[in-house]
Amino acid sequence: MLAGEPRAIARAITLIENDAPEGHDLVRLLYPRSGRAHVIGVTGPPGAGKSTLVNGLTSAFRRRGRTVGVVAVDPSSPFTGGAVLGDRVRMGAHAQDAGVFVRSMATRGQLGGLSRATGDAALVMDAAGRDVVIIETVGVGQDEVDIVRAADVSVVVLVPGAGDDVQAMKAGIMEIADVFVVNKADHEGADELVRAIAAALALQPASDGAWTPPIVKTEATTGLGIDDLCAAIDAFEAGGGGRGRRAQARAEHRLREVLAQRAVEDVARRLPPAAFEEMTARVARREIDPYSAAGALIAQAWPVQA
Numbered sequence: 120m121l122a123g124e125p126r127a128i129a130r131a132i133t134l135i136e137n138d139a140p141e142g143h144d145l146v147r148l149l150y151p152r153s154g155r156a157h158v159i160g161v162t163g164p165p166g167a168g169k170s171t172l173v174n175g176l177t178s179a180f181r182r183r184g185r186t187v188g189v190v191a192v193d194p195s196s197p198f199t200g201g202a203v204l205g206d207r208v209r210m211g212a213h214a215q216d217a218g219v220f221v222r223s224m225a226t227r228g229q230l231g232g233l234s235r236a237t238g239d240a241a242l243v244m245d246a247a248g249r250d251v252v253i254i255e256t257v258g259v260g261q262d263e264v265d266i267v268r269a270a271d272v273s274v275v276v277l278v279p280g281a282g283d284d285v286q287a288m289k290a291g292i293m294e295i296a297d298v299f300v301v302n303k304a305d306h307e308g309a310d311e312l313v314r315a316i317a318a319a320l321a322l323q324p325a326s327d328g329a330w331t332p333p334i335v336k337t338e339a340t341t342g343l344g345i346d347d348l349c350a351a352i353d354a355f356e357a358g359g360g361g362r363g364r365r366a367q368a369r370a371e372h373r374l375r376e377v378l379a380q381r382a383v384e385d386v387a388r389r390l391p392p393a394a395f396e397e398m399t400a401r402v403a404r405r406e407i408d409p410y411s412a413a414g415a416l417i418a419q420a421w422p423v424q425a
Contacts, residue, residue, distance in 0.1 A: 121152065123186075123248045125220055131243045132222055136236040146239055149246040154366075156188070156245035157356060160270030162256040162295075167276040168302040171339035173255050174212065178342075179349050180251050181218055188244030188252040189221040190237055220244060238269050238373060267295040268372040271365060272355050274348070276300045277316070279308035293319055296332050298351045304336035304344065330358060389420040 120127035131149075134142035159176070161169050170191065177187045213219040222240055241252045256266050267273050275296035301312050316334050333351045337344030387395070398416055401407045407415075 120243070120247055125217070128220055128243060128247050129222070132224075132236070132240045135239045135243065136224060138236075142239075146242065149242060153242045153245040156241075156249050156252045157272075158241055158245070158252045158254065158270045159352060160254045160256065160266035160273045161276060162266045162273065163276030163300075163302075164278075167278045168339045169255050169276050172276060172300065172302060172337065172345075172348075173253050175337075175339050175342050175345040176253060176348065177213060177219055179345050181213075181216065183349075185250040186218045186248065187220075188241070188247070188249035189219070189255065190240045190244070190252065191221065191223045191255045192237060192257045193223055193225055220247075220249065238369075241269065267365075268369050272297045272352055274298045274300055274352070276302050277312060278303045279306045279312045293323065297330065297355050298348065299332050299334045300344075300348060301334060301336045302339055305338050309336060330355060386416060386420040390416065394419060 120131050131142075131145055134145060136142075161173055161176075163169055173189060173191070177189060180187050213221065222244075224236060224240065237254060241254060244252045254266065254270055273295050275292055275298070277299065279301065299316050301309055301316070303309070313334050313336065320332065333354075335344055335348045335351050337348060339345070395416065398407070398412045402409055402412050
């Protein structure tokens, strides 16, 4: 896997995605070998053309001689748990390119636009020697802000004619974007959307030396504007872009996430299954509130010794 063998990379990500013990061991071994790749997050509403844009970005980086890993997250059905991993189909042009590795993964019920294993999948690609790792989020809407905790640079893709002039005013989107992309720029209303984003940016408090997100117009289907987008990403990276600060925040978020997961697993191991089921039934009957119920379960799992 460290030599970049695609089948080994795929198997490593599968172990991690399935939460296998071997996957945890892999992360432990690979972590010191990671941290070199430039991680780019691409987010935005459904239908914004994110997958086509990622395909264009991949081609642009390959022309520059850089190897690329792509983690494309697709939504899971809340009923069957299945997912149509369509992003891989859109990137068929790179199927025979050994310098590109594409992995689709389902959200598996995770909110925030990413799968639980997304960060670790990016870590595997990083350790395997990919120069650039692009994470494409699921496209769930304005609360899709987890990408800022997973990427060195966050690209927010918006499109004209989809109410995105209002969407651009949303605080969450404004705060996570390092680069704005107005895709489908040949459509009516593109210039109005650019002006709306610029106006929203102007309302933000000024800060000395702070990065002002550029607004790049693209037509992902034709490749127009892709080189400008690459230049904006490179400029953010060259300027430091708060990468060290983001690495610290990313480490803290991941640590808290793992701690929460381990704590829930430990409670489940310490208590009989009936205890959780009985407490759930009491909450459903309004006999106890969820906060008190959680406290009671924790007290049962870790009793205080007198």
